[in-house]
Every structure is written in structure tokens, then in C-alpha cells.
Amino acid sequence: MRPDLRIAVVGLGAIGTKVVEALDRGIDGLVLTAVSVQNPEKHRGRLASLARPPAMLPIAALVDVADIVIECAPSHLVRSIVAPFVRAGKTAVVLSAGALLDHDDLIELAKQHGGQIVVPTGALIGLDAVTAAAVGTIHSVRMITRKPPGGLAGAPYIVANNIGIEGLTEPLRIFDGSAREAARGFPANVNVAAALSLAGIGPDRTTIEIWADPTVTRNMHRIEVDSDSARFSMSIENIPSENPKTGLITALSVIACLRKLRASLRVGT
Template sequence: MQQHHRVAVAGLGAVGMKVAAALDAGMAGLSLVAVSAADAARAQARVAGFARVPPVIPAADLAQVADIVVECLPPSLFRSLAEPVLLAGGTLVAASAGALVVHDDLTALAARTGGRILLPSGALAGLDGLRAAAEAGLEAVTLVTRKPPASFADLPAGEGPHCLFAGSAREAIARFPLNVNVAATVSLAGLGADRTRVEVWADPALTRNEHHLTVESRAGRFTLVAQNWPDPDNPKSSAITGFSIIAALRRLGAAVVIGT
């Protein structure tokens, strides 16, 4: 018999609203039981048309009503949500992968309590290959992210592509906490935040967010390029990010699982 899970969504911005709507439309083995947002009145208005209108409750209370909590919050609020979920032994599906690098002690907390942290692939395909290469033995992992200048706060358009940053994934996450979650996910799946090399470029010629991943391992070498439309409601993120979380949730309730 299929196990049924109660799901809550923290944050109803561009990504969170997309995820909440998909849950309301129906997912095997999953039901939306609550949402949270900084503006509760606005959140109530946004979910008023759902088939089953979920209650809007404080983020700190979501772990009390849900087995799975989907985090779609600003990175500064990550820990205040993640800690109670993991202390309760729940599953955290995290959009803010960079925050997990900053608060790396939460991994040990999850191990102690039986909680789980799931990081969806987000804006980058190829994580299956990276994880397989890690089993063989990684030698180098490099991620080059290119975005339109509008994706970066207070950055003028400029006349041509220019490199904003080159260094480790950990340094990139500290400098661009809203822009490089994909770098955090790559580093956690591979060589770690200090050994994963990252470049961040602003390019006024681009209309899409681009990620170029190069992986070298004892099993071989591969390069992957992802070109994603920016989310119209949040150009710092790719539109595919929300769909990646939805796919990860469907996987939790699936009878057949595809991919590693």
C-alpha cells in the first residue's frame, strides 16, 4: 500500500506558489496541508482558489503538521525553518542549497534525528552523472554561470560580458547568496564547497541563465550546458527551478523511480 505524506510549503513567491499549486492539483501519495508566508493575508488570497484551501500558519509551526516541508524562502530564513523540521525527524526539500553550505551543521543534525534533506537538481541537469563520477573518483569540477545583468542586484548593464567572480563555490555562495544555488548543489554532490571551482559572469547579450558544468573523473570527462529562461517573477532564479522541486516531490510518491 502506498504511503501518504503531508506536505507544507514555506514561502509563496515565484517558486513556492508554483509548487503549492502543483500539490493542490494532485500528486500521488502527497497532500498539501499548510503554507506559510511573511504576508499571511496576501498568502491567503493567493491560495483562495485552490481546490482544497490550505491554512496559512507560521513557518516555525510547519514541522508540527507536515512530514515534508518544502523550503522556498530567502536564505536568511533558512535555518529558522530547517532546524525545527529536522529536529522533528521530518524531510526538508530545500530550494536554498547555498544556505545548507553555510549551515553545514544541519547535515549532522539530520543524521542524529533521522531527518532528511533533499536538494532538487534546480537549474542544472547532469547531477546524476556528477554523482556517478563521484563514485568513480572526481578529479576536477568547474561551474561557469552566465546571467543577464538584471539577474544581479544594482548591476549596470555594461557593454559586454564581464566576470564578476572566480574562485571556490564557498566564496561564490557568500558573495551571491541569491544567484548561485546551483553552485552549492554541484559542490555538495561532488568535491565540496572548497574544491569546486566557480565563475560568475554578467552578459548583457544573454536573455537566458546559462550554466556550464565540466566534470573530470577517473571514469571519464563530461561537459553539460543548461540554458534556462529566468523566472518572470524573480529573474535571479531560473523558471525551471520550481519544476525541479515538483519533479522531486513526484519522485517521493512514485512506484517507479528514474535516475540515480
């Protein structure tokens, strides 16, 4: 019998809360040992109600009590969360995939020390197909994202360019550029584009359009891929979570990823 893998979660927003609850209900071979949050008092009561309340620790202390850390936090915390774990030869599950584009040295750090960075499928479908196509030659990857204006409010690119999205009555294209540029301009909105670029041809060759669309109520993504092995397109309409910037399926994707860790049957690349 292998010992249970110890899991730590950073952040208890819309995603982190669902992940913690799923771990508390039970996932074979895993045990929730710790969480880290910016405001412990806000979450103390919720954690106390769990069947097996985890320890509440600062980020720096998590590596001593966990084998895997799940990052569900603001993107500026990614380095402080990931680096200690991969340096210790452990695993970091990263949801703020866009931050990896500016901290790609973390990938080399993981390689040097035998650690691993895992980016879950999240709000996209078809990353398996993109990863497979990348074994051959991918000619182009383009993504078109449409979100309700409220799901884009406050993005640095919108603020810096003084783009008005309140009161829109028709769709407005607010960005067209590379996945790297999109990740910097919309750090809380297009981690999907960063994940897509990491699976395929990189953040500078992957292109993305972003639309603020008052006619939609879901976060919509369409991906078009042309490669030497296949030409394919994918579309998904994600129901927003309590946080309009994040789809409900993102938390479910993390839970599915965790279930695969010790599953007797794994489906998908």
C-alpha cells in the same frame, strides 16, 4: 495503502507558488497541509482560490502538521525551517542550497535524528552524473555562469566591491573563486553551484566563474568535470521566471522531485 505524506511550503514567490498549485492539482500520495509566508494578507486571496486551501501558519508550527517541508524562502530562514523537521526525523527539501554551506551542522543533525535534507536538481542538469563520479575520484569541477545583469543586481559581492553592472554593453566577469565564496557573495543567484559542490567534491574545491552578460536573455550554466570514471561537460540555458534570479525549470524540478516520492517508477539516481 500508505497514508498521504503531508507537505508544507515556506515562501510563495515564483517557485513556491508553482509548487503549491501543482500540489493542489494533485500529486499521488501527497497532500498540501500548510504554507508559511512573511506577508499573509498578500497571499490570502490566492490561497482561498485553491481547491483545497492549506492552513497558513508560522514556520515554527509547520513541523506539527507536515511530514515534509519545502523551503522556497530567503536563505537566512533556512535554519529555522530545516532544523525542526530533521530534528523530528522528517524531511526538508532545500532550494537555498548555498545556505547549507554555512549551516552544514544541519546535515549532522539530520543524521543524528533520522531526518533527511533533499536538494533538488534545480537549474542544473547532470547532478546524477556528478554524484556517480563522486563514488570514485573526481579531479576537478568547474562551473561558468552567465546571467543578464538584472539577474545579478543587488548581490552582496557586487555591492561590497562596488561593481557596476548597469548599462553594460559587453560581458563582464565579476567573480572567479570557490563555490563557498560564491554562495556567500551571491546567495540568491548561485544555489546551483552549492548543489553541484555538495554532489561532488565540496564547496572549496568546486570553482565557479560568474559573468554579467548583456548579450544573453537566459541564465546559462556550463559545468566541466574531470574524474577517474569519466570526463564530461554540461550546458543549460534556463528561461528566467517572474523572478529574474530564478529559472523556470527550478520549480518544475521541485515538482518532479515530489512526484518521485511515491512513484511506481523512479528514473535517475
